[in-house]
Amino acid sequence: MGIDDHHGGSFAVPHVLYARRQYSAEMTSQHPNTPSEDQIRRAPKVLLHDHLDGGLRPGTIVDLARGTGYEGLPDTDPDKLGRWFREAADSGSLERYLETFAHTCAVMQTREALVRVAAECAEDLAADGVVYAEVRYAPEQHLEGGLALHEVVEAVNEGFREGERRARGNGHRIRVGALLTAMRHAARALEIAELANSYRDLGVVGFDIAGAEAGHPPTRHLDAFEYLKRENNRFTIHAGEAFGLPSIWQALQWCGADRLGHGVRIIDDIHVGEDGTVELGRLASYVRDKRVPLELCPSSNLQTGAADSYASHPIGLLRRLHFRVTVNTDNRLMSGTGMSREFEHLVGAFGYSLDDLQWFTVNAMKSAFIPFDERLAMINDVVKPGYAALKSERLFQ
Numbered sequence: 001m002g003i004d005d006h007h008g009g010s011f012a013v014p015h016v017l018y019a020r021r022q023y024s025a026e027m028t029s030q031h032p033n034t035p036s037e038d039q040i041r042r043a044p045k046v047l048l049h050d051h052l053d054g055g056l057r058p059g060t061i062v063d064l065a066r067g068t069g070y071e072g073l074p075d076t077d078p079d080k081l082g083r084w085f086r087e088a089a090d091s092g093s094l095e096r097y098l099e100t101f102a103h104t105c106a107v108m109q110t111r112e113a114l115v116r117v118a119a120e121c122a123e124d125l126a127a128d129g130v131v132y133a134e135v136r137y138a139p140e141q142h143l144e145g146g147l148a149l150h151e152v153v154e155a156v157n158e159g160f161r162e163g164e165r166r167a168r169g170n171g172h173r174i175r176v177g178a179l180l181t182a183m184r185h186a187a188r189a190l191e192i193a194e195l196a197n198s199y200r201d202l203g204v205v206g207f208d209i210a211g212a213e214a215g216h217p218p219t220r221h222l223d224a225f226e227y228l229k230r231e232n233n234r235f236t237i238h239a240g241e242a243f244g245l246p247s248i249w250q251a252l253q254w255c256g257a258d259r260l261g262h263g264v265r266i267i268d269d270i271h272v273g274e275d276g277t278v279e280l281g282r283l284a285s286y287v288r289d290k291r292v293p294l295e296l297c298p299s300s301n302l303q304t305g306a307a308d309s310y311a312s313h314p315i316g317l318l319r320r321l322h323f324r325v326t327v328n329t330d331n332r333l334m335s336g337t338g339m340s341r342e343f344e345h346l347v348g349a350f351g352y353s354l355d356d357l358q359w360f361t362v363n364a365m366k367s368a369f370i371p372f373d374e375r376l377a378m379i380n381d382v383v384k385p386g387y388a389a390l391k392s393e394r395l396f397q
């Protein structure tokens with residue numbers, strides 16, 4: 001059976017792979033480099049795909065709703081509200097998953113709210129051991145309270161700086177860059193791309209498009225991507241999540257995306273034979289040969305129906321085939337997750353070692369949109385020493 005024989009939006013990975021993976025997971029569970037939960041939390045982590053409006057603390061949503069008079073929340077008890085988001089997002093469809101953002105966006109319409117949410121985002125990521133993050137949001141979704149687009153960007157930037165300061169005060173180091181997202185069903189992509197360009201070197205490191213994928217091809221926003229290329233600016237595109245190879249192909253070959261948001265359905269172009277031999281189609285070969293970064297988000301994929309389980313998530317095969325795989329949270333609130341949690345799921349499913357987690361982290365740092373010399377310094381001076389210190393712990397046990 002081929003990997004592209006999928007039903008109802010999920011992928012069937014051949015049994016031969018399951019069997020082999022389970023065997024190797026058993027073997028590696030005894031491996032001295034298998035990290036504990038505490039080590040995963042302390043490991044330096046790099047996050048490239050995280051939505052600001054998908055990561056609010058439930059208590060903050062309740063506070064902000066009370067302050068602004070928003071009465072649409074499905075619950076005002078923070079614990080119950082958190083559970084509501086996770087369950088409502090667990091719908092098996094991207095469109096239904098996206099409906100939950102109406103509530104978070106509703107309470108993010110003032111300068112104060114945006115500063116607070118951004119500051120808490122940086123603080124929460126830092127407390128989880130994230131040292132570098134690119135956090136995205138759609139400025140056009142935060143104008144209902146009368147803010148102008150540039151005021152939204154400045155409020156979020158102020159929040160990120162405040163969160164970085166607070167994190168430092170708590171003994172954590174983090175650096176956060178913003179990605180400005182345009183909504184793919186709307187028609188403001190060029191305007192948002194121009195906004196991203198005018199705030200480059202001022203806290204904004206790139207551009208993205210998001211929203212429902214089926215029926216909204218990225219080529220609709222070609223003018224925005226061509227503009228950014230002319231400006232030598234960088235962008236990622238949500239592609240290959242709820243829709244398959246044509247979306248990935250357009251994002252890369254028509255739009256010129258530097259990275260793929262998700263890109264998980266590249267698996268449709270990879271054939272694994274009964275005997276375990278692997279054949280890559282032209283597009284999958286291109287993605288691997290050109291080292292196109294895949295911003296994979298395992299928990300999010302389980303909720304939107306893009307994958308069935310962690311153990312059968314295509315990340316296992318893509319990592320084995322040395323695609324430029326990165327691990328991401330997508331929406332921490334809707335998935336009840338964080339970077340440590342995503343790593344824990346993968347360690348549980350695939351028996352990954354600290355070396356594997358370092359590999360994902362170095363991949364992510366290499367693929368970040370900050371300048372090359374800074375990426376290199378983050379890898380050599382922060383990521384590698386951090387993992388080396390963790391790996392050395394077993395010598396003293």
Ligand SMILES: O=c1[nH]cnc2c1ncn2[C@@H]1O[C@H](CO)[C@@H](O)[C@H]1O
Binds near residue numbers: 138331
């Ligand atoms: O996984 C996803 N796929 C596509 N769009 C998404 C995903 N997660 C969030 N958003 C969309 O991006 C907007 C800006 O952050 C969110 O409001 C949500 O509509």
Ligand SMILES: [Zn+2]
Binds near residue numbers: 049
């Ligand atoms: Zn996303």
